[in-house]
Amino acid sequence: MGGAVRRLPTVNQEVILRQFPESGYWRLPLCPMIPDIGRLSLLIAFGAAVYAAIASVVGVQQGRTAIVASARNAIMAIFPLISIAAAAIIYALVIGDFSLDYVASVSSRGMPTYLKVTALWGGQAGSILFWNFLLAAFLFAAMLRKWKGEEHLIPLVIFVLAITQGFFLLITNFLENPFNRLAMIPADGQGLNPLLRHPGMIIHPPMLYLGFVSLTIPYAFALAALIKGDKDDGWIRITRRWTLVGWLFLSLGLILGGRWAYDVLGWGGYWAWDPVENASFMPWLAATAFLHSVMIQEKRSMFRLWNMGLIIATFCLMIYGTFIVRSGVITSVHSFAQSPIGPFFFGFLAIVFIGSILLILMRLDQFKAEHQISSFLSREAAFLLNNYLILGILVATFIGTTFPILSELVTGEKMNVGETYYEKVNGPLFAALLLLMGVAPMTMWFRTSAGRLQMSLRWPALVTTIIIAILYFALPLQGWGSPLGLWIVTFSTILTLLEFWKGTHARMRSKGETPWLAFSNLMARNRRRYGGYWIHLGVLVMGFGVIGTEFYQQQTQVRLASGESLSLGRYTLTFNGMREYAGADDLVNTEANLSLYENGRLVDTLTPRNQIYTRTRQPMTIPDLRATIGEDFYVLIVNWEGLSANAATFRAYLNPLVNWVWAGGIIFIIGTFIAAWPDPVDEKVKEAAKLPALQPAIGD
C-alpha cells in the first residue's frame, strides 16, 4: 500500500498539469502524505475512544482517579485528532486530489472553493467524518466543564460518550473511510450535485448534525445517572441547556431544509412527510416533549421515569433516523446509496435501546415521584397533556415511516402510507397542541379554579370568534377545517400576546417603568419563561402559514407564446421572451422574462430560469417569486421549446401566508436563544439554594 500511495500524487500532478495547465492546481502545495496523516489520525482517535471507554470503567472499579483522568484526557485528544483528519480531507477537496475516491465523487476542478469545503458533508464518508468531528468538539467542550455537583457521574459519562464516539469512528475507519484511494485516477471529479449548491443545503446538514451530537450529552448524563442509581435530579438541571442547544440546532436544520425544498425543488412546498424528513423530525419531537416535561421534574420532582424515557427515546430516534437515511432499508427520495453501514447502525441502535431499557427496569425504584398531579386543571396536567399529544404525533410519524417494514412483517406485503395519512393523524393532534399552547400558560401549578380559567379565556375566545367570523365572510374562508384551524391559532396567539402584556403591565405598575423598559426587563429577568412564549408565538405564526398553504394554495400550468398571459388569483403573468447566457462554473442559463400584474397594475418582473451544467449535463430549475407578507407568487419553467419557437410552459403557484412559515421560524429561533441564554437570576438562585423541588423560579 505504502509504495502505491507514494506514487499516486505524482501521476495526479502529471495528468492534471497536462490536461489542465491553467487549473491553478499549484495554488496549494501538494503534500502526498496529508491523506495518510488524516487516515492515521482517525485510527489513533478510534484507539483513544476505545481506551477512554475501558479506562473510565476500570478507573471507577478500582477507585483510581488517575485512570479516570487519563480517560478524560483520551476523550479530549479525539477532537484535535479528528480535526487533523477533517483538515486533511478539506485540503484534498480544495486542491482536487482525485486519487481519493471521496474527493473524486463529490468535488470537481470547476467548483468554487467554498463548495469544495462544504463537500466535506456532501457524501456519505465525508458526512460521517464531519459528524465525528462535531461530536468530538462537543465532547471536548463537555470535558472542559466542571459539572459542579455532578462530578460523581463524570466517569460513567465518559464511558457513554466514548462508546458513542467509538462507534462513529469505527464506521469511519473501517466502513466509510474518506481517505480510500482509487486505482485509476480521474482527471476531474464528478462534482457536487447542483441541487446541493444552495445556501440552505450547505447549512442544513451541519445544523442537524449539531442537534444530534448536542443531544448526546444529556443522554450520557441520563445513562450515567441510571447506571449509578443516582436519585438526584441534578443531571437534568445541569444538561438542560445542552438539550436546548441541541433542540435549537435541530429546529434550525428542519426550517432550513424546508426553505431549501421550497427554493430549489420547484414543487411549491416545503414539507412532504418523506421518511428522511421524518427521521430528523422524530428526535425533535421527543426532545420537545422532554423540554416540557422536564420542567415538572425540576419544579415538582415528578415524571422522573417519563423524562428518562424521553431522553433515551430522543437518542435512540437520532440513531434510528441515521439508520433509515443511510441504510436504504426504507425507500425515500433523499436516502443515501445502499450502504453496508446499515446493519451496524441497527446493531448499535439495538444495543442502546435494549441496554437503556434494561437499566431502567433495574432502577425502577429510583423513579418514585415525590408528588402527584392533583387536578386536571393544573399546569402539571397541561404539561402531561402536551406530552401525550407530542408523543401521539411521534408515534403516528414513527408508524408511518416504518410502515413498509411493519406491513411486510405482518402481512408479507410491503405497504406505504402517503401524505394523506400524516395529514389525517397529525393535523388534529397539532391543532389540539396549538390550542393547549395558548391555554396552558393560563393554568397554575398545583390547581387552577375553573371559574378563574374561564374568566381568562372568555374574552379572547369572543374576540377570536368575531375575527374569524369577519374573515369567513370577507375572504371568504372555505369549509370548516381552515376556519377551525385559524380560530385555534388566532385564539392561542391572543392568549400568548396577553401573557407578554400582563407581565409588562405588571412591571409598569409595580416599578413605574416605561412600556419598553418594562418589556425589556421582563424578558431579561425571565428568559426561560418568556423565551418559551416567544417560541410558542413562532410556532403559532408558522401555524398561520401552514393553514394558508395547505388550504388555499392555487396553481396552474400553461404554455405561453411570447406576449401571451396566464391568470392566477388576482394576478396576471405575461411572457415577454427568453434569453440564453453563460454563467460561472460551466453553467448555461435559459431565462424567461415575465411581467407580473396585480389587478392590472405591473408589480414585478419575474425571471425564472433553467440552468445546465454543461460538463455533467445536469439541469436545474430555478423558480422566481414575488414575496409579500400575504403570499408568494411562485413561477418556474416547465418546458422550453427553443429560442426560435419563443414559447414555453410555465407552472405558477399562489402560496398564501407561506412567508409566515419562515417568519415564524425566525421568531422561534430567537425565542430559543432567549430561553437558552444563561439567566443570571436563575443561576444565582440555583447556585445559592439547591432549591427544594417545589420552590418556584423567579417570575413564575
Place this chain on the structure above:
Amino acid sequence: MAGTSWTAIEGDAPKSGSSKLKFIVGGVLIAAAIIFLIVNAASGSTQLYVTVEEFYQQQNRLMGRDLRMGALVVGDSIQYTQLDATTSRLEFDVVDSYENPQYTMHVVVMNEPKPDLLQHEATALIEGHVQADGSFLVNPGGLLLKCPTRYEEANPERLSQQ
C-alpha cells in the same frame, strides 16, 4: 406571575384513588383517540410497494390498485409532449435493473413539470395505478426522483483500494 399563587408543599395532598382513576381513564381515552386516528388514516391511504417484476408476476391482482414503485429510469425513453395550452404529458420507461431489463413499465405523468433529476440511471419513485393499456398513470404529485442528498452513484469502473 402564575406561580406566585402556589407556594406550599402542604397543599399537595396525597391523591385519592378516584382522582388517580380519573387520570388513568383520561390517559386511556387520549391513547384510544390517537390509535383511532392512526388506524383510520392508515386504512385509507396505503399503497402497495412493488417492483416492476413483482407487478408483472401478480398482474391480475394488482391491476388498477394504488401502487408505489421504485425503479430505474431508462434515459432514452423520456419524452415530454405539450398536448395543448394547459395539458402536458411526460412519458418514460422504468426497469428494475439495466442488466436484466426483462420487465419494463411505461410511465405516464400528466400536467407535471419534468423533474431536473429525471435522467438515465435515476431512481424514480412513482405512485399511481396501472391502466388497462398497461401503462402506469402517476397520481398528481406522485412522481418523485431520488434526491441527490449526499449523492453517490455506484460506479464499478472506479475501484477503490484501502
